[in-house]
Amino acid sequence: MASMVATDSSPSSAAARLLPVRLRTDAFSLRRLLHMGSTYSTTFPRYFALRPSPFPTSPVVPTAAMATEASAEVIDGKAVAKQIRDEITDEVSRMKEAIGVIPGLAVILVGDRKDSATYVRNKKKACESVGINSFEVHLPEDTTEQEVLTHISVFNDNPSVHGILVQLPLPSHMNEQNVLNAIKIEKDVDGFHPLNIGRLAMRGREPLFVPCTPKGCIELLHRYGVSLKGKRAVVIGRSNIVGMPAALLLQREDATVSVVHSRTNNPEEITRQADLIISAVGQPNMVRGSWIKPGAVIIDVGINPVDDINSPRGYRLVGDVCYEEACKVASAITPVPGGVGPMTIAMLLQNTLISAERIYNFH
Amino acid sequence: MASMVATDSSPSSAAARLLPVRLRTDAFSLRRLLHMGSTYSTTFPRYFALRPSPFPTSPVVPTAAMATEASAEVIDGKAVAKQIRDEITDEVSRMKEAIGVIPGLAVILVGDRKDSATYVRNKKKACESVGINSFEVHLPEDTTEQEVLTHISVFNDNPSVHGILVQLPLPSHMNEQNVLNAIKIEKDVDGFHPLNIGRLAMRGREPLFVPCTPKGCIELLHRYGVSLKGKRAVVIGRSNIVGMPAALLLQREDATVSVVHSRTNNPEEITRQADLIISAVGQPNMVRGSWIKPGAVIIDVGINPVDDINSPRGYRLVGDVCYEEACKVASAITPVPGGVGPMTIAMLLQNTLISAERIYNFH
Numbered sequence: 202m203a204s205m206v207a208t209d210s211s212p213s214s215a216a217a218r219l220l221p222v223r224l225r226t227d228a229f230s231l232r233r234l235l236h237m238g239s240t241y242s243t244t245f246p247r248y249f250a251l252r253p254s255p256f257p258t259s260p261v262v263p264t265a266a267m268a269t270e271a272s273a274e275v276i277d278g279k280a281v282a283k284q285i286r287d288e289i290t291d292e293v294s295r296m297k298e299a300i301g302v303i304p305g306l307a308v309i310l311v312g313d314r315k316d317s318a319t320y321v322r323n324k325k326k327a328c329e330s331v332g333i334n335s336f337e338v339h340l341p342e343d344t345t346e347q348e349v350l351t352h353i354s355v356f357n358d359n360p361s362v363h364g365i366l367v368q369l370p371l372p373s374h375m376n377e378q379n380v381l382n383a384i385k386i387e388k389d390v391d392g393f394h395p396l397n398i399g400r401l402a403m404r405g406r407e408p409l410f411v412p413c414t415p416k417g418c419i420e421l422l423h424r425y426g427v428s429l430k431g432k433r434a435v436v437i438g439r440s441n442i443v444g445m446p447a448a449l450l451l452q453r454e455d456a457t458v459s460v461v462h463s464r465t466n467n468p469e470e471i472t473r474q475a476d477l478i479i480s481a482v483g484q485p486n487m488v489r490g491s492w493i494k495p496g497a498v499i500i501d502v503g504i505n506p507v508d509d510i511n512s513p514r515g516y517r518l519v520g521d522v523c524y525e526e527a528c529k530v531a532s533a534i535t536p537v538p539g540g541v542g543p544m545t546i547a548m549l550l551q552n553t554l555i556s557a558e559r560i561y562n563f564h
Numbered sequence: 565m566a567s568m569v570a571t572d573s574s575p576s577s578a579a580a581r582l583l584p585v586r587l588r589t590d591a592f593s594l595r596r597l598l599h600m601g602s603t604y605s606t607t608f609p610r611y612f613a614l615r616p617s618p619f620p621t622s623p624v625v626p627t628a629a630m631a632t633e634a635s636a637e638v639i640d641g642k643a644v645a646k647q648i649r650d651e652i653t654d655e656v657s658r659m660k661e662a663i664g665v666i667p668g669l670a671v672i673l674v675g676d677r678k679d680s681a682t683y684v685r686n687k688k689k690a691c692e693s694v695g696i697n698s699f700e701v702h703l704p705e706d707t708t709e710q711e712v713l714t715h716i717s718v719f720n721d722n723p724s725v726h727g728i729l730v731q732l733p734l735p736s737h738m739n740e741q742n743v744l745n746a747i748k749i750e751k752d753v754d755g756f757h758p759l760n761i762g763r764l765a766m767r768g769r770e771p772l773f774v775p776c777t778p779k780g781c782i783e784l785l786h787r788y789g790v791s792l793k794g795k796r797a798v799v800i801g802r803s804n805i806v807g808m809p810a811a812l813l814l815q816r817e818d819a820t821v822s823v824v825h826s827r828t829n830n831p832e833e834i835t836r837q838a839d840l841i842i843s844a845v846g847q848p849n850m851v852r853g854s855w856i857k858p859g860a861v862i863i864d865v866g867i868n869p870v871d872d873i874n875s876p877r878g879y880r881l882v883g884d885v886c887y888e889e890a891c892k893v894a895s896a897i898t899p900v901p902g903g904v905g906p907m908t909i910a911m912l913l914q915n916t917l918i919s920a921e922r923i924y925n926f927h
Contacts, residue, residue: 378769395769399762402812403804406741406758431829439815441766449765452802452823457834459822460815466794471820471837 274425274533276500278417281424282543286331289550293332296554296563304557306364306390306549307336307356311344311375317368324366327546333553336362346375350383357385363560364390364553387560390552392416393442401449409559410552415447417544418479418500419454425533427477427498429454435475437461437468437488437521443481443502451479468492480521490526499527499534502541637788637896639863641780644787645906649694652913656695659917659926667920668697669727669753669912670719674712674738675705680731687729690909696916699725709738713746720748726923727753727916750923753915755779756805764812772922773915778810780907781842781863782817788896790840790861792817798838800824800831800851800884806844806865814842831855843884853889862890862897865904 392410438444503521520537755773801807866884883900
C-alpha cells in the first residue's frame with residue numbers, strides 16, 4: 202500500500218476512530234498566539250499522550266520546548282470541511298431557487314483500482330450531500346485513450362456539467378497529459394491545466410480554479426486566522442498537484458516561500474526557520490520535532506499507512522510529520538487523518554459551485 | 565529615469581566605457597572554487613578598487629571576508645552573449661543552406677518612448693548581426709488596441725515570422741493582457757504567455773519558450789560551470805518577467821529556492837544563506853556585502869541609473885547589488901552593465917531560432 206498525500210478524501214471512519222473530535226470554531230486563541238509573540242501554548246490539553254514514535258528516522262534531541270507539556274492547537278479539517286459543505290449546500294439551493302440551475306460534476310473512472318473506486322464513490326456521496334448533481338462514467342481498464350477523450354468531449358458540451366474530473370492514476374497505456382488537456386478549461390475543477398497553473402504563478406492574473414488540496418490548506422489557515430503576510434513558509438515537496446501550487450498560493454499571500462524537495466541538502470535546517478510548514482511528500486513521520494521552530498503552524502498533507510497490529514485493519518494512517526513530537530513544538534497542526542483530507546473534497550465541491558456560478562454569471 | 569531590471573539590452577557603449585573588458589572562457593577556476601570547498605579566492609585580481617559605496621543604505625560592518633583583498637570571478641555576460649550570438653549565426657546559416665528558411669522576428673512598438681525605441685533598434689540590429697530577419701511595426705501613441713491586435717494577427721499568420729514581441733510598456737489605454745494573449749503561443753518568443761509559465765512551473769512539462777532574462781541568468785551559470793543541484797538559491801524579486809520564472813527555472817535545476825520580496829521580513833538574513841543569489845528588484849545597491857555568504861555566486865539583473873557628475877551623461881548604471889562590497893565576498897558576480905543585460909537579447913535571438921527550427925522540424 203503506497204503512501205500518498207491528501208489529494209483525495211481520507212476515510213472518515215478512520216478519522217472518527219482515531220481522533221477525539223474537538224471542534225474549535227473560535228480561532229481567537231490561535232490568533233493571539235500567533236500575533237502576540239507567544240510561541241506556543243501551555244494551556245491547551247495535550248492532544249496525544251506522549252509516547253515514543255514507532256518510526257524513528259533519527260535520534261531526537263529533546264529541546265526546551267519539547268520538554269514542556271505544551272500542546273499545539275489542532276486544526277480540525279473535518280469540522281472546517283463540514284462548515285464549508287454547509288455553506289455550499291445553502292449556496293446551491295439559493296442558486297437553484299433563483300435561476301433553476303443545479304451545479305453538476307462529472308467524474309470519469311478508468312479501470313478497477315479499489316482506492317480510486319473509493320475516492321469516486323466518496324466524491325459522488327459528497328456531491329449528493331450538498332445538492333450538486335453527479336455524473337459518473339466507469340470504463341474498463343482496457344478502454345482506449347480515444348474513448349476517454351470522447352467521453353470528455355461529451356461532458357465538455359453538456360450544459361448540465363460544470364466540472365469534469367478524471368480520476369488519477371490512469372491505466373499506463375494512456376497519456377495522462379493528453380487526457381487532462383482535453384478537459385475544457387472552464388470545467389477543469391481540479392485546476393491542473395497548465396494555463397491555470399500559469400495564471401496562479403503570475404501576479405495580476407487569476408486562475409479559473411485553484412487545485413483542491415493546496416486550496417484546502419490555505420482555506421484552513423484562513424479559517425483559523427493564521428496570517429501569512431511576511432511569514433517564512435516552507436513547502437516540503439514540489440509535486441504538480443500539491444507542493445508547487447501550494448508554494449505559488451503562499452507567495453500570492455505575501456509569505457516568503459522556500460521549497461524543500463528530495464534534492465535539498467539539510468532540509469531540517471531550512472524547515473526549522475519556517476513560521477509555517479506545509480508538508481506533502483508521502484514519507485511517514487519524516488518531519489521530526491527537531492525540524493520545527495517553536496510556535497510554527499503545520500499543515501500535514503501526507504497520508505501514509507504504517508503497520509499497526511493493534512488496528513483491526515493491520516495498519517493506521519500517519520502524516521509526513523511526526524505528530525507526537527510536533528504537537529509539543531508547533532502552535533497549531535493538522536491531524537492525519539482529519540486535517541487536510543476532508544478539505545480536498547470540500548474544495549472540489551466549491552470549485553464545481555464556482556464554475557456553475559461563473560458560467561451563469563450568478564453571484 | 566526609472567530603475568529597471570535587465571529585461572532589455574543595456575547600452576553596450578556604456579559597458580565598454582565603464583568596464584575593463586576581461587574575457588574568461590575558462591570556467592575551470594570558478595568550478596574549482598565552487599566544488600572543492602574553497603569559499604572565495606584570494607588569487608584573482610581585484611575587479612574594482614576598494615572604495616566606499618556612494619549609496620549606503622545601512623552601515624556596513626566589515627567581516628573577515630571583506631577585510632581581505634579577495635575578489636570574485638567576473639561573470640562576463642557580454643563575452644558569453646557574443647559567443648552565443650556566434651553560435652546562432654552559424655545555426656541560422658546552416659538552416660538557410662539546408663532548407664532555405666530564415667528565422668524572422670517581428671517587433672511591435674507603440675508610442676514614442678525613447679527607451680523603448682532604443683530597445684527595439686537594438687533588437688533589430690542584433691537580428692541583423694546573426695542573420696535573422698526582422699519585421700518592425702511602429703504605431704503612434706493613440707493607436708487603438710484593436711489596431712495592435714490586427715497587426716498581431718497578421719504576424720501570427722505570416723509564415724516568415726517565427727517570433728512576435730510587443731515592446732512593453734504599452735500606452736495606458738491598452739489592456740496589456742489582451743494584447744499579449746493575442747500572440748500565437750508558437751510565436752511567443754518572450755515566453756510570457758500563462759500557458760508557457762504553467763508548463764515552466766510543472767514537472768514533466770516543457771514550455772515552448774523560456775522568458776529571455778531568466779533564461780539568460782541560467783545560461784550564464786551553465787556556461788560558467790556553476791552547479792545548481794541541491795544548492796540554496798535566493799531570488800530577490802517576484803516579477804512575472806524575471807523573479808518568478810527565474811525561481812521556477814532554478815527549481816527545475818534541483819536548487820532549493822526561496823523567493824524574497826518587498827513583504828519579506830529581514831531579507832538580509834535569508835539572502836545570507838544562499839549559495840546563489842539572483843536579484844531583480846531595481847533598487848540600486850540594495851544587496852550589501854553583509855547580505856552575502858562568502859563564496860556565493862551572484863547574478864545581478866538590476867540596471868539602475870544613479871547620479872554621477874563625473875559621467876558625461878550625468879549618471880551611471882549600477883545593479884541591485886553593491887558591487888564593490890559583493891566582489892570581496894562572493895566567488896563570482898555579474899557586473900552591471902555587461903552581465904545579464906547582453907544575455908537577454910541573445911536569448912531572444914535564440915528563442916526566435918528555436919521557434920523557426922520547431923516550426924520546420926529542423927534539427
